Amino acid sequence: DGGITQSPKYLFRKEGQNVTLSCEQNLNHDAMYWYRQDPGQGLRLIYYSQIVNDFQKGDIAEGYSVSREKKESFPLTVTSAQKNPTAFYLCASSIQGASTDTQYFGPGTRLTVL
């Protein structure tokens, strides 16, 4: 059963702590993306990666970091430097990262900072 998995579904963290969100895909897609979704704000791009060991900042990368050591995995770390981390985080992938490619989304992780 191919798709994108994100874990955990819900995550709570205390202020000042770093936290890593998992994203795995078995679609054999080259490109992967992280978005943040806030109520009434749509999706905003945090980071994206078009190939293993390479990634680029999106529109709101400050306070976040990523790695792409394997094709199927693209974890996102929310650092203590992120001023307003409480949000719904979506991971996506696309077959090659071409601009016409469809992006396929995971179920999301809802992060709450206490």
Added chain:
Amino acid sequence: AQSVSQHNHHVILSEAASLELGCNYSYGGTVNLFWYVQYPGQHLQLLLKYFSGDPLVKGIKGFEAEFIKSKFSFNLRKPSVQWSDTAEYFCAVNAHGNNRLAFGKGNQVVVIP
């Protein structure tokens, strides 16, 4: 950078009514345009997309969208909605050759049986 505007964030309508959701973008070059939909409890998924050819695009579940270049618009339509069309709809755009998508703020559509 491109930006996307969606108006009327909350839309409530009865079954069999017609639906039209507006999408306008700001970018002067060639663009690719997408509508994504998020049904309650489901993943965000593609409804339809346009990148070239016939500006009237047909998608899943009876939806269609028309690209009007002169108006920088890509409005989504469905002539007769069903209760199962209750969802949040997002318009997105990127520039040709650039896979960074810009999303609108979404339209929350509720269809009353």
